[in-house]
Amino acid sequence: MKTIALFTFALVLSTMSWSQTKKTKTYHGVEFFTETTINETPVVINGAGVRTKYFMNMYVGALYLKKMSKEASTIINADEEMGIHIRLVSSMVTRERFKESVTEGFKNASSGKATADEQKKFMSYLSEEFKDQDKIYLDYVPKVGTKIYKNSELKGTIPGLEFKKALFAIWLGSNPAQESLKNDMLGKE
Secondary structure (H helix, E strand, C coil): CHHHHHHHHHHHHHHHHHHHCCCEEEECCEEEECEEEECCEEEEEEEEEEEEECCEEEEEEEEEECCCCCCHHHHHHCCCCEEEEEEECCCCCCHHHHHHHHHHHHHHCCCCCCCHHHHHHHHHCCCCCCCCCCEEEEEEECCCEEEEEECCEEEEEECCHHHHHHHHHHHHCCCCCCHHHHHHHCCCC
16 A cells, blocks of 8 residues: 555656656757746747857857747837847856947847946846856846846846847847847747
């Protein structure tokens, strides 16, 4: 009787843990959840790609949307939950280099507007040293703003749709950080 009870308990536990396991997909050696939530709203991975510089992989970025889309301008302008999740894959990505890239990205942004104060605030949220395998999540929530996370810790929020448009245009705009990364995030592999 004791054996049957233990077997039943083990079976229930394994079923529970299996049903709670999220599905993942590997992009350029990095696993991302295929589905997650932003502000308790379900989102799916639209695509993911690698950012290269000087022939080196720097990070892998994934785009999460409520509904898959290949239309960059529609995504940039949408006032709905979405996110860009970044996993650093090189120790060459330092806080200073990231700041330079983002500053250049805001200058090249084809949509939205990020004021100098918003850009400064954004970078202040990422002021700690960067390490290989760090995770940076940029999650947009309507009427709240863009939430900036580093390694699952909320660092701060910048309100406004215009800031989100400018931020997302860094990767998805008409002059993106890297065209192949944009295409991969849009699922145009």
